[in-house]
Amino acid sequence: MLTIALPKGRIAEETLDKFEKAFGEKFIFEDRKLILEKSGFRFLNVRNQDVPTYVMHGAADLGVVGLDVLEEKEYDLIKLLNLQLGKCKVAFGLRRGEELDMSKSKITVATKHEKIAKRYFEERAMAVQIIKLYGSIELAPLVGLCDCIVDIVETGTTMKQNGLEVGPTIMESSAHLIANKNSYYAKKDLIFDLRTKLEAVL
Ligand SMILES: Nc1ncnc2c1ncn2[C@@H]1O[C@H](COP(=O)(O)OP(=O)(O)OP(=O)(O)O)[C@@H](O)[C@H]1O
Numbered sequence: 001m002l003t004i005a006l007p008k009g010r011i012a013e014e015t016l017d018k019f020e021k022a023f024g025e026k027f028i029f030e031d032r033k034l035i036l037e038k039s040g041f042r043f044l045n046v047r048n049q050d051v052p053t054y055v056m057h058g059a060a061d062l063g064v065v066g067l068d069v070l071e072e073k074e075y076d077l078i079k080l081l082n083l084q085l086g087k088c089k090v091a092f093g094l095r096r097g098e099e100l101d102m103s104k105s106k107i108t109v110a111t112k113h114e115k116i117a118k119r120y121f122e123e124r125a126m127a128v129q130i131i132k133l134y135g136s137i138e139l140a141p142l143v144g145l146c147d148c149i150v151d152i153v154e155t156g157t158t159m160k161q162n163g164l165e166v167g168p169t170i171m172e173s174s175a176h177l178i179a180n181k182n183s184y185y186a187k188k189d190l191i192f193d194l195r196t197k198l199e200a201v202l
Pocket residue numbers: 007008009011047048049050065066067068069086087088112152153154155173174175
């Protein structure tokens with residue numbers, strides 16, 4: 001049995017579609033149920049940010065999560081496979097017509113991705129104040145909460161619709177299959193078989 005933590009929403013659905021293609025069976029969570037057990041798999045329906053936590057503590061052998069979340073958590077986990085889903089980038093968002101002013105003594109950045117943003121400025125030896133937000137990040141510069149944001153960009157529509165421009169990219173992200181280190185060794189055969197079958201349907 002392999003326990004796999006999936007992030008609620010579109011990535012979970014798209015991952016289960018891949019499992020259907022790989023194993024020829026439908027995997028669907030029943031209404032409001034958080035566990036789906038079928039054909040040797042136990043899927044857990046968890047919050048995106050919580051996926052690495054379940055895997056790190058061994059409550060799940062495997063998980064599916066964006067590289068952006070992995071970078072934020074800084075856990076020691078094994079990256080098994082790029083699932084080619086949830087492709088996006090983590091980038092700056094600036095009020096239209098403004099640029100990232102690297103000569104400023106201190107920049108205020110609002111973001112969900114605190115560590116990624118902090119590292120960007122540390123590497124450039126620049127002072128930064130990070131304001132942690134949990135969603136609707138694009139709103140923050142419009143009402144003067146910050147100078148700029150660091151957020152997920154896919155099409156760029158959300159930024160554009162809110163009077164922002166996409167600035168420099170910090171990292172590219174896509175959903176990866178990750179593994180707990182102990183599970184990786186203890187359940188190597190099952191995990192390798194799964195990886196091979198998923199790889200074949202990507
Ligand atoms: N517009 C997008 N296009 C493609 N991928 C995205 C997009 N937005 C987010 N993602 C990817 O999907 C993951 C999940 O996004 P989602 O917005 O559901 O996360 P979240 O709001 O941080 O989750 P939670 O708050 O439930 O923990 C992100 O970490 C990122 O890797």
